[in-house]
Amino acid sequence: MTKEVLLRTPLNEEENAKLEAGFKVLLSGKIYTARDAAHKRLAQLIKEGKSLPFDPRGQVIYYVGPTPEKPGRIVGSAGPTTSGRMDPYTPTLLDAGVKGTIGKGQRSREVIDAIIRNKAVYFAATGGAAVLIAKSIRNSKLVAYDDLGPEAIRELVIENFPCIVAIDSRGRNLYEEGVKKYQIP
Amino acid sequence: MVIIEILGVAHAGMCMRQISLREVNVSEITSVVKRLCIDANIYLDKDVVEKIEESVEKEDSPIGREILGQILANARMAAEEQMPMCQDTGVAVVLVELGQDVHVSGGDLNKAINEGVRQGYRDGYLRKSMVDDPVFDRKNTQDNTPAVIHIEIVPGDAVKITLAPKGAGSENMSEVRMMKPADGIEGIKDFVVDRVRRSGGMPCPPIVVGVGVGGNFEQCAYLSKKALLRPLNLKNPDPRLNALEEELLLRINRLGIGPLGLGGRTTALAVQILTMPCHIASMPVAVNLQCHAQRHKTATI
Numbered sequence: 001m002t003k004e005v006l007l008r009t010p011l012n013e014e015e016n017a018k019l020e021a022g023f024k025v026l027l028s029g030k031i032y033t034a035r036d037a038a039h040k041r042l043a044q045l046i047k048e049g050k051s052l053p054f055d056p057r058g059q060v061i062y063y064v065g066p067t068p069e070k071p072g073r074i075v076g077s078a079g080p081t082t083s084g085r086m087d088p089y090t091p092t093l094l095d096a097g098v099k100g101t102i103g104k105g106q107r108s109r110e111v112i113d114a115i116i117r118n119k120a121v122y123f124a125a126t127g128g129a130a131v132l133i134a135k136s137i138r139n140s141k142l143v144a145y146d147d148l149g150p151e152a153i154r155e156l157v158i159e160n161f162p163c164i165v166a167i168d169s170r171g172r173n174l175y176e177e178g179v180k181k182y183q184i185p
Numbered sequence: 186m187v188i189i190e191i192l193g194v195a196h197a198g199m200c201m202r203q204i205s206l207r208e209v210n211v212s213e214i215t216s217v218v219k220r221l222c223i224d225a226n227i228y229l230d231k232d233v234v235e236k237i238e239e240s241v242e243k244e245d246s247p248i249g250r251e252i253l254g255q256i257l258a259n260a261r262m263a264a265e266e267q268m269p270m271c272q273d274t275g276v277a278v279v280l281v282e283l284g285q286d287v288h289v290s291g292g293d294l295n296k297a298i299n300e301g302v303r304q305g306y307r308d309g310y311l312r313k314s315m316v317d318d319p320v321f322d323r324k325n326t327q328d329n330t331p332a333v334i335h336i337e338i339v340p341g342d343a344v345k346i347t348l349a350p351k352g353a354g355s356e357n358m359s360e361v362r363m364m365k366p367a368d369g370i371e372g373i374k375d376f377v378v379d380r381v382r383r384s385g386g387m388p389c390p391p392i393v394v395g396v397g398v399g400g401n402f403e404q405c406a407y408l409s410k411k412a413l414l415r416p417l418n419l420k421n422p423d424p425r426l427n428a429l430e431e432e433l434l435l436r437i438n439r440l441g442i443g444p445l446g447l448g449g450r451t452t453a454l455a456v457q458i459l460t461m462p463c464h465i466a467s468m469p470v471a472v473n474l475q476c477h478a479q480r481h482k483t484a485t486i
């Protein structure tokens with residue numbers, strides 16, 4: 001039976017340590033959106049020793065570029081994008097204090113090492129379940145990089161956002177364990 | 186209806202022949218493309234929904250079943266809320282079968298199609314994902330144009346337009362390989378299965394695997410894209426290809442990748458193959474992966 005956990009941001013190392021790969025999580029609180037172009041800028045700021053548009057400590061970054069919201073709506077469809085494209089920047093952000101990321105797909109060895117080093121966690125959200133996920137988003141506020149359009153950084157307030165612990169703080173990886181468990185030679 | 190009189194020179198002298206052309210104004214094409222962009226992104230086709238429903242029953246992984254359930258719930262919500270099922274509303278791939286007895290009037294056909302995409306992505310609140318100048322500036326074109334347009338001239342006086350918006354997650358996992366004839370059927374099978382294995386959760390499984398074999402370098406890629414257009418409840422009419430598709434599907438679903446790559450039995454919903462003749466020295470094979478948001482909508486003018 002899959003274990004279901006209610007979790008609230010910001011995250012900390014003690015709470016993260018209790019999460020195991022395969023746990024189903026309903027995440028609530030504030031999270032930040034960022035994709036390729038925003039990551040490039042954030043990593044550059046860290047490299048230059050400058051401060052980020054948001055305090056990264058304990059925060060969760062969601063890899064998403066939503067569709068435009070219809071009039072009167074908070075957000076458009078908002079499912080996860082492929083995390084692997086953010087891999088070159090993720091260790092830098094985790095080392096700066098980010099404690100969780102949400103996306104879809106495998107991560108690089110360097111990212112997994114940075115997750116272990118920082119006792120962070122990687123959550124998988126269901127790729128393509130963009131309307132279902134959008135229903136858990138209660139507020140959306142532009143934080144930085146409006147010029148990037150769908151790739152701008154937004155602060156989202158979420159309530160029971162459904163995701164799965166894909167890589168836990170000890171480096172257990174559901175992308176490997178799950179596949180091994182169900183493959184038939 | 187347009188009647189054109191053609192003056193021709195026959196052996197016996199001048200003669201006059203009448204042929205009839207059906208006139209289709211570009212404005213009609215624009216409005217059809219616009220509607221197809223919106224509908225394709227909101228409504229998941231019944232054949233896809235049914236395949237996913239079938240797969241829930243066969244899925245052993247509890248997380249896999251959970252994810253498949255979310256995908257089905259998402260499809261229902263997208264229709265109810267009139268929202269695109271996925272935030273990656275894709276490149277607008279437009280396949281046109283243009284009847285040779287049609288006269289497209291009132292403007293440029295390609296411009297009319299792009300205008301339909303522009304209006305559909307704007308009025309449908311779809312995401313604009315196209316960047317101009319891909320090597321250097323990669324600047325968003327702001328209206329999701331240009332579309333990728335394939336026009337085939339066919340007999341008849343109809344215009345059939347299919348919109349197949351395609352996200353980058355699965356398109357990025359697609360591949361063309363110029364195989365040797367000596368690689369044989371086993372070579373094709375190993376390439377297709379290995380392409381899916383290497384893709385893992387990236388293309389948003391459960392996927393549909395489009396395979397093109399034959400033609401040449403660019404033709405096999407186009408075949409693999411067109412192979413995806415076959416409804417999932419239809420078998421390949423060629424019994425040998427049908428058997429090959431079934432064998433590949435079995436092998437792919439033994440990989441253990443499962444829904445979203447987190448482990449399970451449901452990695453692919455179908456494998457669909459299209460072939461055409463090729464050079465004696467070639468065996469081009471293309472694999473075009475399609476995420477579970479298998480979006481196609483067709484209209485005929």
